[in-house]
Amino acid sequence: MYLASDNWAGAHRSIAERLLRESDGFAAAYGASDLDRRVERRFAEIFERDVTVLFVGTGTAANSLSLASVQRPGGITFCHSEAHVIADECGAPDFFSGARLIGVPGLEGKIDPEKLKEKIAAFPQSAVQHGRATAVTITQATEAGTVYSLAEIGEIAAIARKDKLPLHMDGARFANALVSLGVSPAEMTWKRGIDMLSFGGTKNGCWCAEAIVFFNPERATEMPFIRKRAAQLFSKSRFIAAQFDAYFENDLWLDLARHANGMSDRLRSGITTSNASRLAWPTSANEVFAVIPKSAAKIAGEKGAKFYEWPVPPATPELVGQDETLIRLVTSFATSEADVDGFLGCLAG
Numbered sequence: 492m493y494l495a496s497d498n499w500a501g502a503h504r505s506i507a508e509r510l511l512r513e514s515d516g517f518a519a520a521y522g523a524s525d526l527d528r529r530v531e532r533r534f535a536e537i538f539e540r541d542v543t544v545l546f547v548g549t550g551t552a553a554n555s556l557s558l559a560s561v562q563r564p565g566g567i568t569f570c571h572s573e574a575h576v577i578a579d580e581c582g583a584p585d586f587f588s589g590a591r592l593i594g595v596p597g598l599e600g601k602i603d604p605e606k607l608k609e610k611i612a613a614f615p616q617s618a619v620q621h622g623r624a625t626a627v628t629i630t631q632a633t634e635a636g637t638v639y640s641l642a643e644i645g646e647i648a649a650i651a652r653k654d655k656l657p658l659h660m661d662g663a664r665f666a667n668a669l670v671s672l673g674v675s676p677a678e679m680t681w682k683r684g685i686d687m688l689s690f691g692g693t694k695n696g697c698w699c700a701e702a703i704v705f706f707n708p709e710r711a712t713e714m715p716f717i718r719k720r721a722a723q724l725f726s727k728s729r730f731i732a733a734q735f736d737a738y739f740e741n742d743l744w745l746d747l748a749r750h751a752n753g754m755s756d757r758l759r760s761g762i763t764t765s766n767a768s769r770l771a772w773p774t775s776a777n778e779v780f781a782v783i784p785k786s787a788a789k790i791a792g793e794k795g796a797k798f799y800e801w802p803v804p805p806a807t808p809e810l811v812g813q814d815e816t817l818i819r820l821v822t823s824f825a826t827s828e829a830d831v832d833g834f835l836g837c838l839a840g
């Protein structure tokens with residue numbers, strides 16, 4: 492019953508086998524192989540336009556280097572106050588970009604558009620003492636398991652565009668959000684005003700494959716240098732390309748995300764119908780947040796369930812009663828119905 496994180500899952504067999512097939516022979520290094528090029532073209536097909544793609548090894552690198560590409564001295568990037576970039580990356584985006592991240596509140600992991608306007612207005616381009624607004628980043632699916640609708644992305648994009656701020660999307664769980672909305676990659680990104688994307692593969696079945704995608708190649712001219720200086724240009728980059736090659740083949744990536752989301756749907760419906768537990772808030776991708784009795788959390792832990800107890804969001808302290816705890820459950824391509832039902836059984840006592 493591994494529900495701690497989609498990072499705990501292994502690599503999907505098709506991806507592991509693709510790596511094995513690639514392991515014989517020689518090919519040009521540092522991203523110059525035929526396979527690298529072919530997979531870059533595949534990204535362009537998937538996003539229905541010319542894109543610049545840079546493979547990197549971690550989501551933190553993808554976020555940090557995307558944001559580094561648009562920074563200027565005194566720059567400020569706005570993100571949700573509980574976003575991975577500000578809370579879980581050890582300051583890497585600030586380190587690589589030289590900019591500061593400033594959190595913007597909002598319910599259920601989504602930036603509140605009005606609060607974003609206020610924050611941007613507080614850091615005008617002339618504010619030498621305070622610093623100046625230089626970028627906005629949103630997470631899709633969010634850290635709270637929710638998914639921005641296309642209209643919500645468009646609204647944030649319009650605010651960013653008004654002040655000429657590039658908009659980045661942290662898509663560590665891009666596929667989960669995509670299948671949850673049932674839209675195309677183009678619709679969820681550049682057609683709604685996203686300028687650059689951290690495209691995650693690792694959580695959804697790859698071993699170690701993340702990509703930075705620029706929707707306007709002219710914005711990416713400095714990126715090869717930014718990536719190399721950050722030690723993220725892999726000499727055997729083709730092994731990242733090989734993972735994406737298998738990931739995209741026959742839409743494997745979408746099937747894996749649908750499976751992960753389906754397992755979360757199963758958790759959601761089991762928790763909704765349980766007597767003692769409840770959903771903390773509605774989620775629609777592969778993360779579930781639930782309020783359960785502390786005793787049930789203890790029993791589940793003793794029976795081998797792996798999950799995290801989660802901090803209660805400051806905006807909603809009343810969410811959790813005295814004998815209760817908030818937990819986060821994450822499903823992946825590797826989660827089975829037996830895992831989910833076993834966990835739900837623990838909640839039943």
Ligand SMILES: Cc1ncc(COP(=O)(O)O)c(C=O)c1O
Nearest residue numbers: 549550551552575630634661663
């Ligand atoms: C929303 C989000 N962004 C980015 C990442 C990337 O993290 P890493 O650098 O560990 O690959 C994660 C991983 O947990 C995440 O949840």
